[in-house]
Amino acid sequence: MKSELTEMRRWQDWASFALALWLAVSPWLADYAAHDAATANAAVAGLSLALLAHFGFTCDHLSCEWLNLAGGVWLLASPFVLGFEANHVAAVNVVVVGAFIAMLSAWALELDRELGRLWHRLVTH
16 A cells, blocks of 8 residues: 555656756746746756655655645745746746645645644644
């Protein structure tokens, strides 16, 4: 059963990896590289999240999923924090990728049995 859960999480790590790589190169492919904050955010966050996803499917640590979840939440907020919400292509790209990465990470965390047991202990006490 453990390997089945690991395999279910593994495709999510690969999907997060692909999304993160897209994010890292998207300023040049989606033509918003002229906006420095959006470009730096996409490149740094994309490469960081790709590395985290890589560690997630090679090491199988839950901390990678939590960090990916935090990265996805950052991407959701970053257009407003960094001030590039007016650049619609950049903002929509970052928010959509962030939402998918956050959902995939939350899903992988939900599949973990130890987290489920911890959640059960917290709720029942």
